[in-house]
Amino acid sequence: MSQESRGGSSRPNGSTPVTDPMNIRNIAVVGAAGSGKTTLIAGLSATAEGTSVPLDPDRPGSTESAVTRVRFGNVTVNLIDTPGHPDFIGARRAGLRAADAVLFVVAAGRGLDLAAQQLWEDCVHDDLPRVVAVTHLDDPRADVDETIALCRRLFDDAVVSTHLPLLDDDGDAVAGLIGLADQKILDYSSGPRPVVVEPEAVHLEGIAEARESLVAAILSDSDDESLMDRYIDGDHIGSGVLIAELDAAVARAGLHPAVPVDGTTGVGLDILRDLIVDACPSPVERPMPTVTEPSGDASEPLACDPAGPVVAEVLTTTMEVPGVSLLRVYSGTLRPGETVIICGAGATPSVSCTEPDHDDDLVAGDIRPITGLVAATGDTVSTQSRPLRLEHPPPPEPQFPVALVTDQLDEDTLAAVLTRLTAIDPTMRWEHVDETGQLLLWCMGDRHAEVTLDRLRLQGIAVDTVPVEVALRATFGKPANGTGRVVRQTAGHDEFAWCRIEVEPLGEGEGVEFVSLVDDQAIPAGLVTAVEAGVRDRLAHGLAGGRPVVDVKITLLDGEGSSVGSTEFAAAGALAVEDAALTGEPTLLEPIDHVTVTVADGYARIVRSDLSQRRGRVVGTDTDEHDRAVIHAEVPTTELRNYAIELREMTAGSGWFRRRLIHHQPMPSPVDD
Known part of the structure; x- marks a missing residue:
């Protein structure tokens, strides 16, 4: 709905600095990969008043949430371009958490897969108001009506069509839209600022059924029941009333208007702009996340108030420490150069300090980059006078392992780099597997792994991947006896140590048990300990394929030695294990x-x-x-x-x-x- 057809914005105009959270809109732009999110953001930025500012230009929106700041009159809009690829669900959920409403982008003619449905369910889970932007209008397969019908069928029947496309004289491209509420034609033939045209009778006949559906949906969702009664009685409900009721329905996530748009030609961008400004809620009008004391004890609920205690969340940060952190401020006002407290999940609160690199304050509700913080993604930023911690659900668990090797760094140095990476991206973790000796990086999928390895290489760290080894174990399939003998000649005399053991399989998880039945005359007690050490060392280093042997009982049955020490008896014990394995049917686990x-x-x-x-x-x-x-x-x-x-x-x-x-x-x- 164009500015003219909506009767003007309900918000005051101007270009004053952001001091009032009521004049902020945080909008997550969500859609499957290739749906046209980034093009749409570029189109909206081109219609903004003043310069649009990418808040984190070094971060590609295809892999992480990237924020572009635009101004529409007196309203500052933070457009959060969330990644559509499922590997980057952590970044997308962070973007949704920071948002107060969603611009859900759907490509006409491409259908809706189950991944798109999962994106919609993520929005539903957070109870976010949604506006649907139907893109790719120039696709030969594009059918806006069918796409919106599909959204209603697969997403929610609260998705409502507010405008229908009109083709140019050649019938090849969308040149205009006709509003269902105000019954006005918006002609975009001359550019993104449409000319309002009165419809002809044929147009009104063509939209009658669709308009009836929209009006019924708006009035059914309205809090004013008298409007539906008047409509049933045949009273005329003016377009101004319908638009105001639609805006209210959008704000409470009762209805989700669907608008055909083209980020390149400008079709429908003015309608999205007005929905963002007039219908989407400000941070003041949205529920606040739960906040606790750093200890986890309950705290007073937050309000989006610039005068309240400072509470902000790190949406993402950089490899450098200290680096650039993108913050969503929920409460209070963060001033340049202010000393803050960083509270991370399960970590002791730490002191950090912002650098005075910006001229104005960061007020409640806003999203801005800050330099100088030593922080991780998801950390809470508050002040020394009132330290607090935001609660949020744990990140999804990575399930795709990659084994890393490097000739450039020692493992401790590489581990330090990986630790910083996991601080930036909590959907990733790493571990050193003792049983295989491999260093594993766990990611959400192959694309996530590729991006992470590229990030390491950009840091000048060359890493390669090798096949992941599974930590197999071994045990004995049946009882077996074994003998080990070590002989050493010294000055023409044979010196020896030998022992005889029995190996018996135990139940799973019972470990390795060692029992001695020999007396001190056969093997002195101190040397029995050496036999046990040799046995345990051989079992730990493995038999078949080097796999460690577990869940066995070793009984020392007999043994003796002549002028030898613990080294020889340890070797004898190891040889006895190898001998028993010849008949004990070792089995891989x-x-x-x-x-x-x-x-x-x-x-x-x-x-x-x-x-x-x-x-x-x-x-x-x-x-x-x-x-x-x-x-x-x-x-x-x-x-x-x-x-x-x-x-x-x-x-x-x-x-x-x-x-x-x-x-x-x-x-x-x-x-x-």
Whole structure:
């Protein structure tokens, strides 16, 4: 709805600095990869009054949330371009958390996959007001009516069409829109500032049914029940009233207007601008996140008040320490050069200081970059006089492992770099696996891993990847005896140490038990300890394939020695283990994970079948609150190396999973081989 057709903005005009949170709009721009989010933001920026400012220009919106600041009259709008690729769900959720409303971008003619539905559910989860922008109007397959109908069917029947497209004289391109509420034509033939044209009778006939649906939806959602009564009685409801009621419905997430837009030609951009300014809520009108004391104890609820205690959240930060941090301020006013307290999840609060690199204060509700902070993504920024901590849900768990090697750095230095990376991106973690000796970086998927490795290389750190090894173990399949003998000649005399042991398998998780049945005359007590050390060392270093041996009982049955010490008896113990392995049928044990897969119900059968092909055992299936299938299975870890990628491919991006190690079990011979 153009400025002219809406009767003018309800907000005051001007260009004063941001001091009033009522004049701020934080809008997350959400959509699947390739839907046209970035083009749309560029188009909106071109219509802004004054210069549009990318708040973090070094951060590509395809992988992290990037914020562009624009001004429409007296209103400052922070457009948060969130990544559409599912690997970057952490950045997208951070963008949604910082937003007070959503511009949901849908490409006409491309359909809506399950990944898009998941994006919508993320918005629903946060109860965010939504405006739908239908893009790619020039696509030969584009059908705006069908796209909006699909949104209603797959997203929410509260999605309502507010404007219909009008083609140019050649019928090739969208040159105008006709408003359903005010019944005015907006002609964009001359550019993004439309000319308002009165419709002809044929136009009014063509939109009659669609207008009826919009009016009914607006009045049904209205808090003023008398409007529906008047409408049923045949009274005329003016366009001004309809637009005001639609704005109110959008603000409370009761209706979600869908508008055809083209970020390049400018079609519909003025309508989006007015919806952002007039319908989308300010930070003052949105619920505040829960805040606690740094200890976790309850605290007074927040209000979006510049005079309140300073509480802000780090949306993202840089590799440099101290670096540039993008903050969403929820309460208070943060001033240049102010000393602050940084509270991270599970960490002791620390003192930091902002640099005086900006001229104006950061008020409650705003999003701005700050330099000088020593902070991690998700940290809370408050003041020494009133330290507080924001509560927020834990990040999604990464499930895609990458094994890293480098010739350039020692492992401690690389670990320090990775620790900083995980502070920037909490959807990533790293670990050193003692059993394999590998350093693993856990990511959300292959694209996430690629971006992370590129970031390391930009820091001048050359890393390579190698295949991930699964930490297998071994045990004995049956009891066996073994003998170890070490002989050394000194001055023509044989000096020896020998021992005889029995190895018995134990139950899973019982570890290694050592028992001695010999007396001090056979082997002195001090040397029995040496035998045990040799046995345990050999078991720890492994037999078949170097895999550590677990869950066995070692009984020292007999032994003796002549003029030898602990070194020889330790070697004898190790040899005895090797001898027992010849008849003890050593068996490899593989780790088994409990896997929980959440997927659209239509893919449940495919997922269960695939899990079975991975040697998994499905132990149950139920549904979640969104009627998605939740499949529980026990699957060998060796079968899950690339499951994060393969699950996404087989479920059209709708599936995700969690896993946890539950036990080890014998590996079948064909896999063993």
